[in-house]
Amino acid sequence: MDKRAQILLKTLVEHYISAGQPIGSRTLLQHSGLDVSPATIRNVMSDLEQLGFIASPHTSSGRIPTKKGYRLFVDSLMTVQPLDNRAVAQLKTGLSSPNQQELINSAADMLSQLTQFAGLVMTPKRSRNVLKHMEFLHLSEKKILVILVTEDGQVQNRILMAEKAFSSSELIAASNYVNSHCQGLTLDELQHKLKQELQQVQADINRLMSAALDAAGQPEQSAKETVVISGERNLLQVDELSTNVTSLRKLFEIFERRTALMQLLDHSQRADGIQIFIGGESGYLPLDECSLITAPYEADGQVVGTLGVIGPTRMAYERIIPIVDITAKLLSNALSNQ
Template identity: 85%
Template sequence: MRSSKVDKRAQILLKTLVEHYISEGQPIGSRTLLQHSGLDVSPATIRNVMSDLEQLGFIASPHTSAGRVPTKKGYRLFVDSLMTVQPLDQRALAQLKTGLSSPDPQALINNAADMLSQLTQFAGLVMTPKRSRNVLKHLEFLHINDKKILVILVTDDGQVQNRIVLTDRAFSASELTTASNYVNSHCQGLTLEEVQIKLKQELQQMQADINHLMSAALDAASQPEPSEKEAVVIAGERKLLEVNELSTNVGSLRKLFEIFERRTALMQLLDQSQRADGVQIFIGGESGYLALDECSLVTAPYEVDGQVVGTLGVIGPTRMAYERIIPIVDITAKLLSSALSN
């Protein structure tokens, strides 16, 4: 529900409640809201508004307390419409700039995950850049057997990728040489993504089987399969053991750490976030993963030379200080982009 459907007084009370609950971790009562909201209303009015917010699903009453706590729907309204993002303090900014000053790209990625964890006290994660950004230097097809071809692809940074391509029919040595020569003469110096686009546009006149072979080879080569642990760098996941809301639920913790170990779900979420414009926030079940139901994920894409190549972010409890976490994630992404581009 958009904030426009909640009147101004209710918005102020919800904002006050969320901020105090994030700060204190205890259900918030009407008296506290009356003291801190700045509204000149009676306690009865506060109680009535709180009852309305509860009926709308923005807050809930724990069984053991007369106070209220925000629901995931309440957090979403707060994050989208009510929150005041805090500027990053100079000490944290200096720490980030120092940590993201290495000339080594992998060290920068590792440091970014560490910095996110240190500054938020939650788990920091960075999806490594997709290798499809690499520029083609040389490609060669080699015959293995009747329907199996070895693709050797060399990129401008010296990486050599070997991929096996299964074909529908056998190819002669001369056909493989023709295919290799065509790619090398027409596509050298392009990124793998640009090679794919170019081939789709220009190979219509070539023999259909050769066209299929090259498309299959480039699909395989442009989607390397690094291990899951190489694809996502995670730092500080054990800090989540110190979060009360998470540490008391052993089952949820176990599922959460299974996600950290396998990382497949995190890769999918980060890949989805890579297509977003700026900071994106998944609250609880919005991620689509049950293990993250009690968590929030704050992400931002990062770039190399103006092209988005990966995503970084923070995983923590839904009761996190979003107004402080968001600028940390946002500025880390910008500084990492600058460092990798330079």
């Protein structure tokens, strides 16, 4: 694509995002800054349409961007706008709580308020928490309560059904073994270490601790608690989404169940920096008319979760990307300073 075609596509996408109406050649002539004839613009538009970057709705002579056009715009043509000082100050104020859950909730609220779309935050994974104490308590003949405390104060209580009855002294021995050998490890590191060393321990205790670790590794939180969503009703005000009742219903089913969102955010967590999914790129059909912008966030230099914004494909990417990026950075700072 030559420079002239790039300028015209950039102008078309920006004006369509702003106006929401198909863009004609006269508008492009006025705003592109190119010294060309209307016929030249129409020829370039025809070429871009044949290449699949724009489309012409049946009811209008103007053109609109396709998802392929949005992708080229985001990857190569967009000029990201810096976030204004007022928005940055608002984010800093909102992300100042000493409580982790309040920080997560505030981050989702801030993303929604600043973008007027749906803000998402995947809560930090418990498996990354550092072990402070583990204890086994006898409940009945084969029923055992496992209490796991992490250094940030989170407590998991799990009930195990053991294969045999354990005495109180055996449970104390198991607790002492874990607490003396494994303090200061994350749950992932604890599982790896004990699976290597448990052959040194009595076989019955071996099975007990393996079962406890497997239980601790299973998320106690539901999908609803793992992904915090704020402002999903903002999407009811978006014309492109609100007019398609079937797609809107499927989208809200995703918000309600959240499992697909959790998987998508978890996948984004492994990426470096901002990720942008336009339409079907997310792999989830209900998001086919939406775009998702995500960024990982950290605690003490380690990635622990992902946050993002869901909105229509016709969103102001150049404005929303820095909101997501700075929110992730400020949330990382707040969690690291706790």
